[in-house]
Amino acid sequence: MEKERTIDLIDRNTAAIEALIRVKIDIWQERVLFTDLWWLGVGLSVVPWIVWYLVRKKSSTDRLFYAALFVAVVSLTLDVLGDQFGIWHYRFNVIPVLPTYLPWDLTLMPVTVLLLLQAKPSANPYAKAIFFALLASFVGEPLFDWLDIYHPKNWRYVYSVPIQFLIYLGAHAASRRSAFEPLA
Template sequence: MQYPTYDDVLQARERLRDVSASHWYHEDLGSWQWWFLLLVSIVPWIVWRRYRDRNRSYEILSYGFLWASLATSFDVIGGELLLWGYPDKLLPMVPPMFPADLTVIPVLYMWMYKWASTARKYFIGTLALAFLFSFIIEPVFIFFHMFFLQHWKHIYSFFGFIILSYVVLWIHRKAGGQVSGSFHE
């Protein structure tokens, strides 16, 4: 049995790049989905900037950027493992989940983090956002053919968001990200 060489992998990647770029140009660019992705990539940051807590901007932004990093990493892994996929892209050369992972998820979690002055509020906010993303946003995106599940279920996303929320909080605290003190009960 002959195993694929790196040249075989490179040829497959080149073919995928070409097919993906053609799909983006002919199917995504200018479609309502593309405009929607563009808006959700920009508007949440504008709203966040306008209504942010200026005294805690660095703390909250560092929390959000940690969320963005981990959400992007897990989304890329899930996509590569064909657990889920995104048919539409904002740009042909970046991962298709860019608007969600670098905008919607971190901005909403930053609002929750800003609001969550106690451990109880953080837990409630975490459950609410996990529910929102897993059982409302994901099904809506599936309905509009902007997201599909292949070997994944919404309940996995729900628990994944909860676990990731506490991983992000733990890393953020270990890195000294919470400058305004710990939760108060």
């Protein structure tokens, strides 16, 4: 009996979420799609990767993609959690059904880290991590807030600094991996 009640509650909650997502898609189609801020998001999703592709060290492409994947997965996961817990939310999404701003998580964060990893590779990674954390937290976030794309409801930019610092250090460590064990 308790299991059926739980299932019913979960199913009703899911139906309510699905109804709200349909409303979100309608708003997006009518008011966001093809606006200047939507096109900005599309551009920010593609152009930084093109720039990186042109300036990358070709012999390090696989290793750097490994670091980029780390950054993207961590950024995306934390962004979804922040949105779902009501700490912040995004407007003018490139894709309406995703709660995160994909250009930030899948392009700007990873590409910025990749460019920093490539620039002066022997430089102190802690100094680079501090630079990245300050850049992302006190330039990137305020810029997207000013553009009304990002709305920090219960979040201050300074809270992001240690998170961004750790993300960079994790990517640095991932980029320094020299070998993997064979699968077989």
